[in-house]
Amino acid sequence: xxxxxxxxxxxxxxxxxxxxxxxxxxxxxxxxxxxxxxxxxxxxxxxxxxxxxxxxxxxxxxxxxxxxxxxxxxxxxxxxxxxxxxxxxxxxxxxxxxxxxxxxxxxxxxxxxxxxxxxxxxxxxxxxxxxxxxxxxxxxxxxxxxxxxxxxxxxxxxx
Numbered sequence: 001x002x003x004x005x006x007x008x009x010x011x012x013x014x015x016x017x018x019x020x021x022x023x024x025x026x027x028x029x030x031x032x033x034x035x036x037x038x039x040x041x042x043x044x045x046x047x048x049x050x051x052x053x054x055x056x057x058x059x060x061x062x063x064x065x066x067x068x069x070x071x072x073x074x075x076x077x078x079x080x081x082x083x084x085x086x087x088x089x090x091x092x093x094x095x096x097x098x099x100x101x102x103x104x105x106x107x108x109x110x111x112x113x114x115x116x117x118x119x120x121x122x123x124x125x126x127x128x129x130x131x132x133x134x135x136x137x138x139x140x141x142x143x144x145x146x147x148x149x150x151x152x153x154x155x156x157x158x159x
Contacts (some may be wrong), residue, residue: 023151027094027118035090035102038114040126044087047114050079052092052101057142060158061130063091063123071097074104084109091116091123093144094151121152130155 021029031037038044049066051058058068069075071092082088088110090098099115106113116123124130124141132138143149143157 023118026151030094030096031099031115035099035106035113035115037095037117038089039117040123040128043089044112044114047087047089048082049116050088050090050098050101050105051120052090052098053120053142057093057144059133060142061120061132061138061140063120064129064131064135066091069101071101074101076108079105082110085111087112087114089114089116091119093142093148094119094121121148124155125153127154 049063050069051062051066052069052071052074053062054071055068058066062068067078069078069090088102088105090102090105090113092098092101095115095118098119102113102115118125120130120141121143129137130141132140139156140158141152141155143152143159145159149157149159
Protein backbone atom coordinates (compact mmCIF):
# COMPACT_ATOMS: atom_id res chain seq x y z
CA UNK A 1 0.00 0.00 0.00
CA UNK A 2 2.85 2.37 0.82
CA UNK A 3 4.29 1.75 -2.65
CA UNK A 4 0.98 2.65 -4.28
CA UNK A 5 0.88 5.99 -2.43
CA UNK A 6 4.49 6.70 -3.38
CA UNK A 7 3.71 5.92 -7.01
CA UNK A 8 0.64 8.18 -6.96
CA UNK A 9 2.65 10.98 -5.35
CA UNK A 10 5.35 10.61 -8.01
CA UNK A 11 2.77 10.74 -10.82
CA UNK A 12 1.10 13.82 -9.32
CA UNK A 13 4.42 15.69 -9.03
CA UNK A 14 5.36 14.65 -12.58
CA UNK A 15 2.08 15.89 -13.98
CA UNK A 16 2.41 19.20 -12.15
CA UNK A 17 5.72 19.73 -13.95
CA UNK A 18 3.94 19.39 -17.31
CA UNK A 19 1.40 22.14 -16.72
CA UNK A 20 1.80 25.51 -18.38
CA UNK A 21 1.67 27.51 -15.17
CA UNK A 22 -0.32 30.63 -14.55
CA UNK A 23 -0.74 33.54 -16.91
CA UNK A 24 1.49 35.65 -14.68
CA UNK A 25 4.24 33.01 -14.74
CA UNK A 26 4.00 32.85 -18.53
CA UNK A 27 4.28 36.62 -18.84
CA UNK A 28 7.25 36.81 -16.49
CA UNK A 29 9.04 34.16 -18.56
CA UNK A 30 8.58 36.27 -21.73
CA UNK A 31 9.90 39.61 -20.52
CA UNK A 32 13.59 40.50 -20.65
CA UNK A 33 13.14 43.53 -18.42
CA UNK A 34 14.62 45.94 -20.96
CA UNK A 35 11.51 48.14 -21.07
CA UNK A 36 9.73 49.15 -17.88
CA UNK A 37 6.41 47.38 -17.40
CA UNK A 38 3.27 49.33 -16.61
CA UNK A 39 0.02 47.75 -15.49
CA UNK A 40 -3.32 48.55 -17.10
CA UNK A 41 -4.49 50.51 -14.05
CA UNK A 42 -1.26 52.54 -13.78
CA UNK A 43 -0.85 54.18 -17.18
CA UNK A 44 1.13 57.43 -17.03
CA UNK A 45 -1.00 60.57 -17.50
CA UNK A 46 -1.13 61.62 -21.15
CA UNK A 47 0.42 58.37 -22.34
CA UNK A 48 0.50 57.71 -26.08
CA UNK A 49 -0.51 54.12 -26.82
CA UNK A 50 1.39 52.33 -29.59
CA UNK A 51 0.03 49.06 -30.99
CA UNK A 52 2.93 46.82 -32.00
CA UNK A 53 0.82 44.04 -33.47
CA UNK A 54 0.33 43.33 -37.16
CA UNK A 55 -2.24 45.30 -39.20
CA UNK A 56 -4.69 42.36 -39.32
CA UNK A 57 -4.71 42.22 -35.51
CA UNK A 58 -5.07 46.00 -35.16
CA UNK A 59 -8.00 46.04 -37.61
CA UNK A 60 -9.95 43.47 -35.56
CA UNK A 61 -9.62 45.68 -32.50
CA UNK A 62 -7.26 47.91 -30.60
CA UNK A 63 -7.16 50.10 -27.52
CA UNK A 64 -9.02 53.39 -28.19
CA UNK A 65 -6.76 56.13 -29.63
CA UNK A 66 -3.83 53.75 -30.10
CA UNK A 67 -1.40 54.44 -32.93
CA UNK A 68 -0.55 51.49 -35.17
CA UNK A 69 3.18 50.88 -35.59
CA UNK A 70 3.34 47.22 -36.56
CA UNK A 71 6.01 44.73 -35.59
CA UNK A 72 7.61 42.99 -38.57
CA UNK A 73 7.45 46.19 -40.62
CA UNK A 74 7.81 48.66 -37.77
CA UNK A 75 6.48 52.00 -39.02
CA UNK A 76 8.45 54.92 -37.59
CA UNK A 77 6.47 57.36 -39.75
CA UNK A 78 3.51 56.92 -37.40
CA UNK A 79 5.66 58.34 -34.58
CA UNK A 80 7.06 61.43 -36.30
CA UNK A 81 4.86 63.89 -34.39
CA UNK A 82 5.77 62.53 -30.95
CA UNK A 83 8.19 64.25 -28.64
CA UNK A 84 11.11 62.11 -27.47
CA UNK A 85 9.97 62.79 -23.90
CA UNK A 86 6.29 61.87 -24.35
CA UNK A 87 5.18 58.95 -22.18
CA UNK A 88 4.74 56.05 -24.61
CA UNK A 89 3.08 52.77 -23.73
CA UNK A 90 3.65 50.03 -26.28
CA UNK A 91 1.43 46.95 -26.37
CA UNK A 92 0.84 43.78 -28.37
CA UNK A 93 -1.09 40.62 -27.49
CA UNK A 94 0.78 39.78 -24.27
CA UNK A 95 3.86 42.03 -24.21
CA UNK A 96 6.60 40.10 -26.00
CA UNK A 97 6.58 41.97 -29.31
CA UNK A 98 5.89 45.30 -27.64
CA UNK A 99 8.99 44.94 -25.49
CA UNK A 100 11.07 44.55 -28.68
CA UNK A 101 9.43 47.64 -30.21
CA UNK A 102 9.97 49.49 -26.92
CA UNK A 103 13.69 48.68 -27.21
CA UNK A 104 13.71 50.16 -30.72
CA UNK A 105 12.00 53.30 -29.46
CA UNK A 106 14.60 53.65 -26.72
CA UNK A 107 17.39 53.32 -29.30
CA UNK A 108 15.63 56.05 -31.33
CA UNK A 109 15.97 58.37 -28.33
CA UNK A 110 12.53 58.09 -26.74
CA UNK A 111 13.13 58.38 -23.01
CA UNK A 112 9.77 57.61 -21.45
CA UNK A 113 8.84 54.19 -22.89
CA UNK A 114 6.76 51.52 -21.15
CA UNK A 115 5.56 48.03 -22.06
CA UNK A 116 1.92 47.31 -21.17
CA UNK A 117 1.95 44.32 -18.83
CA UNK A 118 -0.10 41.53 -20.40
CA UNK A 119 -0.82 43.56 -23.53
CA UNK A 120 -4.27 43.87 -25.06
CA UNK A 121 -5.23 40.51 -23.50
CA UNK A 122 -4.77 41.94 -20.00
CA UNK A 123 -6.49 45.15 -21.10
CA UNK A 124 -9.59 43.24 -22.23
CA UNK A 125 -9.44 40.68 -19.38
CA UNK A 126 -9.68 43.51 -16.86
CA UNK A 127 -12.86 44.86 -18.47
CA UNK A 128 -11.48 47.67 -20.61
CA UNK A 129 -12.93 48.65 -23.96
CA UNK A 130 -11.43 47.89 -27.35
CA UNK A 131 -12.58 49.37 -30.65
CA UNK A 132 -12.74 48.14 -34.23
CA UNK A 133 -11.34 49.73 -37.39
CA UNK A 134 -14.20 52.27 -37.40
CA UNK A 135 -13.55 53.23 -33.78
CA UNK A 136 -16.69 51.48 -32.51
CA UNK A 137 -16.66 49.34 -29.35
CA UNK A 138 -16.32 45.62 -30.02
CA UNK A 139 -15.88 42.42 -28.06
CA UNK A 140 -13.59 40.96 -30.73
CA UNK A 141 -9.88 40.61 -30.03
CA UNK A 142 -7.36 38.99 -32.35
CA UNK A 143 -6.02 36.18 -30.18
CA UNK A 144 -2.86 35.61 -32.29
CA UNK A 145 -3.22 31.82 -32.28
CA UNK A 146 -4.92 29.14 -30.18
CA UNK A 147 -1.86 28.60 -27.97
CA UNK A 148 -1.69 32.28 -26.97
CA UNK A 149 -5.45 32.76 -27.22
CA UNK A 150 -5.97 30.61 -24.13
CA UNK A 151 -4.84 33.62 -22.07
CA UNK A 152 -7.62 35.86 -23.42
CA UNK A 153 -10.50 35.15 -21.03
CA UNK A 154 -12.85 38.03 -21.90
CA UNK A 155 -14.17 39.00 -25.28
CA UNK A 156 -14.60 37.12 -28.54
CA UNK A 157 -11.45 35.49 -29.89
CA UNK A 158 -10.64 36.00 -33.56
CA UNK A 159 -7.85 34.09 -35.32
